[in-house]
Amino acid sequence: MREITYRQALNEALAEELERDPNVFLMGEEVAEYQGAYKVSQGLLQRFGPRRIIDTPISENGFAGLGVGAAMVGLRPIIEFMTFSFSLVAFDQVVNNAPNMFTMSGGQFNIPITFRGPNGPAHQLGATHSHATENFYASVPGLKVCTPATPRDAKGLLKTAVRDDNPVLVLEAELLYSSKGMVEPPDEELLIPLGKADVKREGSDVSVICYAQTVPLALKVAAQLEEEDISAEIVDLRSIKPLDEKAIFDSVTKTHRVVIVEQDHPFCGVGAEVCYRIQKNIFDALDAPIIRVSQEDVPMPYNERLEHAVLPNAEKLIAAVKQVCYA
């Protein structure tokens, strides 16, 4: 193992998959000559050439659709959105074309495409650039959605997504690109299956279910809570769809108390689905009502203080944990 950044981990995943399969190509805005808006594709143009690392004009609907069409005839496109906020311009391709094709064609055309890029609020980018899209996309049958929180998960999930025969969205965490973590050496194949959650920290009093940018937040809070003798188990979903019910149920059966901390909005958010499944399947395991900590239900304000107030943060999470623990 060695320590690399989340950004480097994604870069390695792209390079390894491009190297392995000649049908894989990377396309998006500024991915080639500019070396990636967030430098995730740094060096790939030099290594793989302009045939496989392709700059596009600012036409998300156009190039997302191009990817779907190329996938229909056997290529395995990786389409980068500069941010998933811009994927909304291509919503028709991501929602109406990519996931419907396999059904509509009676199983003749599967779409092995990866849509990837940063997702979720970053820092003071305002309402249009701060969308957390995971709950929109996870509600669409035919799509798979994953949300890596560490360099290791980012590499392993992206590589798996590229090899999946369905449309997969890899929602990267914009604020974590420079974060570091231990990852297997490049000569060791690292594939992390979709639909497998990961207990990032063991605990016995409360299960904190999180994903993406809320994982480091939950880990930080868990360390603080330990000083107050509250032992929090941190369950990183890693994939929103498929959802790892078993990992969730195993943890909740152990702790009997749940806080879900999500980066999307509360109305029909990811936490609502997780909450429903827990109460439906293991109602008797619960010793307290489940609490969700999410964004506030407002468009993201630019002002820094207000932005902090909108986001799930340590104060809110600590309060929620104490509430479910009656502490």
Added chain:
Amino acid sequence: MQPGEQRDEVEMLSLMLLIRRFEERASQQYQAQKIGGFCHLYIGQEAVVTGAVAAVRDDDYIITAYRDHAHALARGTSADACMAELFGKETGCSRGLGGSMHFFDRKNHMYGGHAIVAAHVPLAVGMAFAIKYRGEDRVTLCFFGDGAINQGAFHEALNLAALYRLPIVFICENNLFAMGTSVKRSTSLKQIVDRTEGYDIPGEIVDGMNFREVRDKIAEVVDSIRKEPHPAFLEARTYRYRGHSMSDPASYRTKEELEKYRLDDPITRLRAQLTREGKLTNEQFDRLDKQAKETVLVAVKFAEQSPQPPLEKLYDYTYADGAKP
């Protein structure tokens, strides 16, 4: 078909008859409530798709919008599979899961059947991208209606095709109406073909009621593309005799206009050309027409007798790996 080879014109006339009789029968079955959802008929436009398939190879890619029955039939999808799809049966060309607007046939390189106006134009560009990526000499034919040319997806796709020099023919089947809105009321240009100037794509107008003109123009364009990949655009001027869909009485146009086009019918026209040249007798024509009608009747019977898609397979066609999230 091999390069340089010409499809027999009498055979193509019988294909036009099959398409015409298929759709007439589909219309009747729709009224008898054997077919659900929407049903958009191609009657009147047959010269466009038959002319196009006569000009290309069987392994070239074809993709179109929702008025797609003819494109599947022209590509070689059986009338049985097409009618069964309309009936929503498991034997349909999309296993009864697609319906009238979503015909697919991988084996015959028919890539749909797409019902969001212009959303398939980027897909077509992606298919052409894959051709160039692999260094093949195939061509993609992308059909769409005059209503598609004002969608953003269309403009983005044309720009990408021109930018990357992709082997694709954009074929606008201009039947003068996007649903009930005439081109005059929807499009700022006098001629649709002029849209391509903004993308530096060569464009031409063809008489979409004339099989031979469509075939020859597409053959010429495709020949040029195979030598050196590039996009091209054809505006095929045509007309649909029926409404936009089965529920549309088409009250936005005059009887006189419809009659004018009916007199210019693409089947009548090719028949007259062949008869004049001594390549077709009246008896032969009647025999072809009778065959087409019989094929369609057999297809109706096949569709009626085919099984429904099984309920227990409901979740089998959502993920290619059978995942059930």
